[in-house]
Amino acid sequence: MTPGLRGAADATGTGVVLQTRGLGKTYGHAVALRDLDLALAPGEVFGYLGPNGAGKTTTLRLLMGLLRPTRGSAQVCGYDAWRESPAVRRHVGFLPGEPALYPTLTGSQHIDYLSHLRGAEPYPSALVLAERLDLDLRTPSRDLSKGNRQKLALVLALMAPTQVLILDEPTSGLDPLAQQELHVLMREHVDRGGSVLLSSHVLGEVQRVADRVGLLRRGRLVAVDRLDALRGRSLHHVRATFDVEVPASAFAGIDGVRDLSVGDHSLTCAAPEASLDRIVKALGQFPLRDLTCTEAELEETFLAYYGRGEDDAA
Numbered sequence: 001m002t003p004g005l006r007g008a009a010d011a012t013g014t015g016v017v018l019q020t021r022g023l024g025k026t027y028g029h030a031v032a033l034r035d036l037d038l039a040l041a042p043g044e045v046f047g048y049l050g051p052n053g054a055g056k057t058t059t060l061r062l063l064m065g066l067l068r069p070t071r072g073s074a075q076v077c078g079y080d081a082w083r084e085s086p087a088v089r090r091h092v093g094f095l096p097g098e099p100a101l102y103p104t105l106t107g108s109q110h111i112d113y114l115s116h117l118r119g120a121e122p123y124p125s126a127l128v129l130a131e132r133l134d135l136d137l138r139t140p141s142r143d144l145s146k147g148n149r150q151k152l153a154l155v156l157a158l159m160a161p162t163q164v165l166i167l168d169e170p171t172s173g174l175d176p177l178a179q180q181e182l183h184v185l186m187r188e189h190v191d192r193g194g195s196v197l198l199s200s201h202v203l204g205e206v207q208r209v210a211d212r213v214g215l216l217r218r219g220r221l222v223a224v225d226r227l228d229a230l231r232g233r234s235l236h237h238v239r240a241t242f243d244v245e246v247p248a249s250a251f252a253g254i255d256g257v258r259d260l261s262v263g264d265h266s267l268t269c270a271a272p273e274a275s276l277d278r279i280v281k282a283l284g285q286f287p288l289r290d291l292t293c294t295e296a297e298l299e300e301t302f303l304a305y306y307g308r309g310e311d312d313a314a
């Protein structure tokens, strides 16, 4: 879709568009990112999840050639992220975590200026994006609300036809309608064969829009999986109270049940979706007073299957 792609990202459309090998970054003695091996295919949204300080922004800045890796390498659209960063920036729509705008320039002037820097006429798609995100392009950016500044930064990141979008917390500050529209825009991008690397600590957002997710903790990628696979295994918290005492043995043999606690007329446990039918049938043997069943957050499901493991090691 974008001219001039190199290597595996080229002609076939089936290769890898973004790849890191043993990528690491250390600030002084602090290790921000360790040994990252990541590959993105055309046509997928990859949700890059992690709590504050996990190393998400560091990764994205390494991919854009804004930081020099301490170890390993990254390739984006066939170009080395550090040595060929101008080429990478031409092929990527990038939304930084803290977008820098020119305070006195309006949205339209930003579009003109940044199109010019890319050697292009103002992109007509910018106007369509502004309309879809409900953004007024006549206002100087210093007079825009935080959410509207974010919308402008998104228009600037998405306006050029690129193979890859790298978006750092893109829905930050956006109202629900704009968030929804952005998710549609991401899906349209991948439907055209593009790829999206979406960094977020908002689990619900990643669940709605990603095809695969990776979980970063303390600079280490501790798990990667397809979202549909995770959904089938999604952990639920079950809490029941009864009119009588119930025996723990009635629930002990059910596959996947964890953290089972029975006593004082109540039961709590966590279990994958696939086990809920057996749990409800076992509960039904006793006179129930109350029952709640809530889906755990994605991160908890992730950690239940992959454990906390070595990411907590120094």
Ligand SMILES: Nc1ncnc2c1ncn2[C@@H]1O[C@H](COP(=O)(O)OP(=O)(O)OP(=O)(O)O)[C@@H](O)[C@H]1O
Residues within 6 Å of the ligand: 027, 030, 031, 032, 050, 051, 052, 053, 054, 055, 056, 057, 058, 059, 097, 201
């Ligand atoms: N310029 C810097 N100098 C020193 N340490 C840094 C620098 N930038 C980031 N760090 C540290 O590197 C680690 C990873 O930070 P990073 O900003 O990549 O995390 P993040 O996952 O993007 O977090 P958030 O969700 O809060 O934005 C943190 O411990 C942070 O304090």
